[in-house]
């Protein structure tokens with residue numbers, strides 16, 4: 001983790017927010033390449049969960065919602081963590097994260113646990129009165145539930161179908177930390193799948209497998225990925241089943257995504273609180289019913305951290321991020337062998353050729369070896385070198401990040417060559 005944090009900082013990819021003011025605990029900025037990597041993670045999720053499916057549609061709902069939403073969802077009364085204070089050093093901890101009943105920092109005595117609500121409060125409009133109090137959403141899912149009827153009608157989808165969304169969530173975590181693993185402002189990628197009661201167990205298992213496969217398809221090492229089924233005593237009272245997808249970080253196995261069978265809880269709660277009918281009408285059978293929900297809920301930042309940790313390798317002189325090319329912020333870097341005007345001009349021309357189709361970088365400073373290494377550590381899968389022969393044979397050298405093999409490719413074929421390689425990418429283990 002420390003190597004990743006320092007790489008992200010050194011290359012300006014991810015670093016503390018408001019750094020010139022000393023930063024603010026657990027808020028992070030995605031900078032150069034970090035923003036691209038994050039967008040690629042979200043795009044990869046959207047591609048699999050929305051674009052490639054006939055039964056899932058995507059939405060983008062607001063962060064601030066009617067406060068009654070959070071009464072109905074149970075967040076106002078139940079979205080709490082147990083908080084303890086150290087009587088000696090005054091540090092605060094989440095009681096359920098502690099190994100013993102003494103302070104992990106100084107060994108001091110701890111206070112009794114108090115329940116602390118994790119929702120951020122704010123006010124809409126100029127008057128800070130209780131009637132104007134709202135919350136920043138702690139999950140994106142509720143936007144999907146309250147819009148269920150409108151979206152179903154507009155999409156004309158029949159159950160089973162899903163609604164997906166990516167967006168910011170906020171939790172006033174008691175003990176944020178481990179870089180972007182647990183922060184107070186983060187993004188989620190959630191999908192709620194609405195079904196009737198006939199094949200709910202099958203659908204649940206189906207989504208567990210689909211979500212697990214997503215990480216494998218994007219190159220995550222299977223030896224470090226597992227599914228963990230919740231014990232009955234761990235389940236929320238409304239949930240019938242829950243499986244966490246976990247990754248083995250240096251801090252141990254940790255949840256990166258949860259798949260939950262939520263029964264009819266959410267829609268029923270919103271029907272009761274709002275007084276509006278959110279049932280589904282099946283025009284084939286003439287039946288009205290409240291669908292059962294299977295939820296898949298992943299964190300963008302936590303998933304991104306998984307990809308970074310999994311991809312990181314140190315090999316002799318070089319540090320390399322073996323990111324799947326679909327996730328890599330830059331797909332191809334273009335280098336003139338020397339800073340000679342004719343090579344520079346040709347290299348710029350090659351960049352212009354690739355740029356509309358592939359995120360491309362250009363670098364002319366330092367030795368070619370150094371330039372390769374600079375790209376290796378940010379995960380650029382292909383390097384293209386323009387040399388003096390290029391001016392005669394219209395061919396370039398393409399170097400592969402993982403195998404470091406080099407191929408001579410004519411410029412006319414370059415785009416196809418790289419795109420084919422990307423499509424056929426297999427992680428090197």
Ligand code: ATP
Pocket residue numbers: 171173180181182183184186188255256257258297298299300301302303
């Ligand atoms: P934890 O027990 O770690 O606090 P949770 O079980 O409350 O997490 P969920 O409510 O299931 O988490 O959230 C779904 C996903 O959202 C998590 O798997 C994680 O990827 C992401 N997530 C939740 N809280 C945070 C956070 N504070 N920072 C970053 N990502 C988060």
